[in-house]
Amino acid sequence: xxxxxxxxxxGSTDPHAGLGNVLFDIWLVSRAATAQIDAAxxxxxxxxxxxxxxxxxxxxxxxxxxxxxxxxxxxPTTVSSxxxxxxxxxxxxxxxNPDDGRSYLLELTASGRAAHRTAGELFAPVLGRVTSAxxxxxxxTHRLLQDLHAAVxxxxxxxxxxx
Amino acid sequence: xxxxxxxxxxGSTDPHAGLGNVLFDIWLVSRAATAQIDAAxxxxxxxxxxxxxxxxxxxxxxxxxxxxxxxxxxxPTTVSSxxxxxxxxxxxxxxxNPDDGRSYLLELTASGRAAHRTAGELFAPVLGRVTSAxxxxxxxTHRLLQDLHAAVxxxxxxxxxxx
DNA sequence: TAGAGCTACTGCGATAACGTAGTAGCCAAT
DNA sequence: ATTGGCTACTACGTTATCGCAGTAGCTCTA
Numbered sequence: 001x002x003x004x005x006x007x008x009x010x011g012s013t014d015p016h017a018g019l020g021n022v023l024f025d026i027w028l029v030s031r032a033a034t035a036q037i038d039a040a041x042x043x044x045x046x047x048x049x050x051x052x053x054x055x056x057x058x059x060x061x062x063x064x065x066x067x068x069x070x071x072x073x074x075x076p077t078t079v080s081s082x083x084x085x086x087x088x089x090x091x092x093x094x095x096x097n098p099d100d101g102r103s104y105l106l107e108l109t110a111s112g113r114a115a116h117r118t119a120g121e122l123f124a125p126v127l128g129r130v131t132s133a134x135x136x137x138x139x140x141t142h143r144l145l146q147d148l149h150a151a152v153x154x155x156x157x158x159x160x161x162x163x
Numbered sequence: 164x165x166x167x168x169x170x171x172x173x174g175s176t177d178p179h180a181g182l183g184n185v186l187f188d189i190w191l192v193s194r195a196a197t198a199q200i201d202a203a204x205x206x207x208x209x210x211x212x213x214x215x216x217x218x219x220x221x222x223x224x225x226x227x228x229x230x231x232x233x234x235x236x237x238x239p240t241t242v243s244s245x246x247x248x249x250x251x252x253x254x255x256x257x258x259x260n261p262d263d264g265r266s267y268l269l270e271l272t273a274s275g276r277a278a279h280r281t282a283g284e285l286f287a288p289v290l291g292r293v294t295s296a297x298x299x300x301x302x303x304t305h306r307l308l309q310d311l312h313a314a315v316x317x318x319x320x321x322x323x324x325x326x
Numbered sequence: 327t328a329g330a331g332c333t334a335c336t337g338c339g340a341t342a343a344c345g346t347a348g349t350a351g352c353c354a355a356t
Numbered sequence: 357a358t359t360g361g362c363t364a365c366t367a368c369g370t371t372a373t374c375g376c377a378g379t380a381g382c383t384c385t386a
Binding site (some may be wrong): 019020021022023024025026027028029030031032033034035036037038039040048049052055056059071072073074123126127129130131133134137138140141142144145146147148149150151152153158159 | 184197211300309315316
């Protein structure tokens with residue numbers, strides 16, 4: 001059980017068939033979830049990734065690009081391009097970082113928060129559906145995912161090593 | 164608890180702090196895992212997504228682009244471009260689909276299987292690390308992720324609705 | 327307090343993702 | 357057999373991702 005195996009029943013092409021390991025499960029679930037969320041929040045003008053990012057920014061105001069990059073395991077250049085895009089939309093503002101002149105802090109503008117709120121309303125029913133489909137297991141699932149995140153993230157800073 | 168909340172401790176920028184809901188957990192874990200796998204399998208010439216796709220193809224030979232698209236929740240044009248790339252590498256071959264003249268079946272060539280094997284060997288230690296970090300919870304986690312996938316996927320075909 | 331070595335960010339260029347708008351083959355219903 | 361409506365795939369063009377290489381500001385050492 002140390003490397004990927006074929007789906008449960010040979011020849012099956014059922015989209016819900018896994019590959020027998022946790023990492024693939026995540027990949028599959030994440031793709032499905034992202035597609036779902038993309039479709040749901042689309043009228044807000046954000047996509048799933050952007051909604052996620054706006055959400056962190058909404059919760060932790062004054063975050064540096066590097067912090068954001070670490071948080072979402074993305075390379076700095078990707079974050080850079082996100083920032084530029086968000087700024088162009090008038091959703092995000094750069095504020096000087098008092099602790100470091102090379103850097104700056106990101107914060108949502110009022111209109112950024114509004115967009116986030118709109119997206120949040122579109123997102124809610126999706127989350128609701130999933131949560132109720134999970135039933136009482138929802139809480140466990142949340143906890144297990146946190147553990148999983150810790151397990152995966154334990155060997156940090158893999159980002160950028162894809163040189 | 165019907166919409167995203169801020170991280171556990173206000174102002175925290177810890178990359179492991181979640182946003183308090185299952186869907187974000189997945190997003191975060193998946194990003195971390197993908198970065199990890201990207202870095203690990205990189206010498207094989209594949210990235211994490213490609214490795215995943217090669218894995219399905221290895222397990223279910225004779226899959227149509229549409230089946231693949233459903234399986235990975237990707238739009239058809241994305242799959243199309245994957246196929247073209249894989250074919251250019253000599254890793255995938257199209258065979259006529261006896262059941263449908265508009266379509267074709269995908270299968271890995273010998274060299275595609277070789278690339279997949281190489282990537283698999285690079286991937287194994289990553290999976291091993293995660294699995295052992297999870298300890299006995301690994302099996303539960305796997306099962307919970309399957310449930311989660313079912314819960315998310317229950318409202319199918321969101322892909323393509325992002326028009 | 328100089329300056330070597332780091333770290334934070336970004337311009338640019340290459341490649342990838344994927345929406346739009348087709349074409350070709352399928353499957354009724356006539 | 358014909359045709360109207362579907363579905364499978366794809367060329368093309370736009371936008372996004374992200375590696376490389378460069379600049380500015382930080383920090384430590386002497």
